[in-house]
Amino acid sequence: MKTNTKDIFIDTASSLFANQGYHATGISEILKKSNAPKGSLYYYFPQGKEQLAQEALQKTAEKISTEILDVLAKASTPLEGLQQHLIYIAQKIEKDLFQPNVSISLIALETFSSNEIIRLECERTFQQIQNIYKNSFLKMDLHEEYANFLAMTMVMLTEGAITLSLTKKNTQPLHQLANNLPLLINFNNLLGENYAK
Amino acid sequence: MKTNTKDIFIDTASSLFANQGYHATGISEILKKSNAPKGSLYYYFPQGKEQLAQEALQKTAEKISTEILDVLAKASTPLEGLQQHLIYIAQKIEKDLFQPNVSISLIALETFSSNEIIRLECERTFQQIQNIYKNSFLKMDLHEEYANFLAMTMVMLTEGAITLSLTKKNTQPLHQLANNLPLLINFNNLLGENYAK
DNA sequence: GTCTATAAGCAGATAGAC
DNA sequence: GTCTATCTGCTTATAGAC
Numbered sequence: 001m002k003t004n005t006k007d008i009f010i011d012t013a014s015s016l017f018a019n020q021g022y023h024a025t026g027i028s029e030i031l032k033k034s035n036a037p038k039g040s041l042y043y044y045f046p047q048g049k050e051q052l053a054q055e056a057l058q059k060t061a062e063k064i065s066t067e068i069l070d071v072l073a074k075a076s077t078p079l080e081g082l083q084q085h086l087i088y089i090a091q092k093i094e095k096d097l098f099q100p101n102v103s104i105s106l107i108a109l110e111t112f113s114s115n116e117i118i119r120l121e122c123e124r125t126f127q128q129i130q131n132i133y134k135n136s137f138l139k140m141d142l143h144e145e146y147a148n149f150l151a152m153t154m155v156m157l158t159e160g161a162i163t164l165s166l167t168k169k170n171t172q173p174l175h176q177l178a179n180n181l182p183l184l185i186n187f188n189n190l191l192g193e194n195y196a197k
Numbered sequence: 198m199k200t201n202t203k204d205i206f207i208d209t210a211s212s213l214f215a216n217q218g219y220h221a222t223g224i225s226e227i228l229k230k231s232n233a234p235k236g237s238l239y240y241y242f243p244q245g246k247e248q249l250a251q252e253a254l255q256k257t258a259e260k261i262s263t264e265i266l267d268v269l270a271k272a273s274t275p276l277e278g279l280q281q282h283l284i285y286i287a288q289k290i291e292k293d294l295f296q297p298n299v300s301i302s303l304i305a306l307e308t309f310s311s312n313e314i315i316r317l318e319c320e321r322t323f324q325q326i327q328n329i330y331k332n333s334f335l336k337m338d339l340h341e342e343y344a345n346f347l348a349m350t351m352v353m354l355t356e357g358a359i360t361l362s363l364t365k366k367n368t369q370p371l372h373q374l375a376n377n378l379p380l381l382i383n384f385n386n387l388l389g390e391n392y393a394k
Numbered sequence: 395g396t397c398t399a400t401a402a403g404c405a406g407a408t409a410g411a412c
Numbered sequence: 413g414t415c416t417a418t419c420t421g422c423t424t425a426t427a428g429a430c
Binding site: 223 | 422423424425426
Binding site: 019020021023024098099103105106108109110112113114119122123126149152153155156157158159160161163164166167168169173176177180183184186 | 216217218220221295296300302303305306307309310311316319320323346349350352353354355356357358360361363364365366370373374377380381383
């Protein structure tokens with residue numbers, strides 16, 4: 001039997017943790033926004049805040065992965081898909097008034113040295129996203145190592161662009177990156193073809 | 198008259214905030230590592246934690262800027278300088294056992310929506326770093342807008358590579374980016390020459 | 395300028411009634 | 413399964429002695 005009180009907790013926590021961070025988000029705030037009492041939270045998540053954060057992070061990771069796969073599936077080329085994804089993120093940031101749920105960098109940087117469970121979850125998520133990018137590049141008949149490097153580059157660029165856009169309270173970095181992405185990710189690059197010569 | 202108790206506070210706070218984050222770092226931890234009593238902290242920083250964080254961030258920003266300028270000055274080309282800087286960051290991370298002081302992304306993401314003073318300081322810092330990159334690119338006779346885009350790209354890539362390396366507890370992303378940077382930042386790129394055609 | 399004792403409030407977590 | 417009252421410890425900050 002599936003209750004959905006638990007899902008409400010996860011959704012609320014997912015959003016709050018991603019936008020404010022793990023330490024800045026209190027259990028009380030999650031309870032208030034979930035319209036639920038404290039007891040039921042500890043019923044569903046006996047290990048408390050850490051367990052809730054872990055499950056919330058998995059949910060965020062799933063959502064991000066799905067969004068990327070969707071946009072790549074609709075696009076006519078991987079490059080266009082990546083550009084559209086960056087614009088999608090920018091629109092989401094604007095629409096949600098800079099409270100989106102598009103990045104796990106904050107949680108990753110907050111916990112990498114203090115919480116091994118959550119750190120591993122973040123590492124897994126980054127790898128999962130990178131693999132999605134890599135698979136799309138492989139369809140372009142790129143050398144595997146080169147595809148992998150470009151995929152890692154896309155993860156770095158996307159996370160960096162989100163960080164800059166949020167800090168500036170302006171989505172210009174995301175838009176500019178989307179517009180000029182062909183200058184960076186150049187499939188006809190001779191250097192790239194000789195990548196692992 | 199210059200005491201240096203204040204400087205000790207700033208150095209300690211600078212390191213703790215950058216590595217653990219603003220909310221995870223308590224005043225008590227700063228006091229303990231500074232070997233100083235609580236009274237003197239509030240004597241030097243009457244506005245408490247927020248003021249200390251702001252001054253610590255300025256110190257971190259200064260240090261990062263100086264390091265980039267140094268490495269660029271010694272390198273024979275901007276591209277080599279950027280590669281060496283990435284390697285320098287990787288070495289610092291390894292040497293300091295993943296407790297370096299090389300990024301402001303964590304503080305930026307933690308505070309962009311909750312603390313306007315610190316957010317502005319972060320925005321200023323990102324812009325300052327981008328300007329250093331831009332000036333080095335301009336020496337290569339690039340179009341100004343293209344130089345500016347490449348500089349922004351370098352900020353994104355560097356912050357992204359640090360985030361990935363810390364999360365993985367492995368500096369491979371930083372090293373791989375350094376090795377393959379010429380594939381991305383390509384001054385002979387025809388597209389780049391036509392940037393703002 | 396330096397230091398300690400303490401305030402006031404909030405955090406995460408729990409016990410136990412219903 | 414749901415809810416509330418409460419515990420313990422930690423947080424930032426302050427008052428005031430020296």
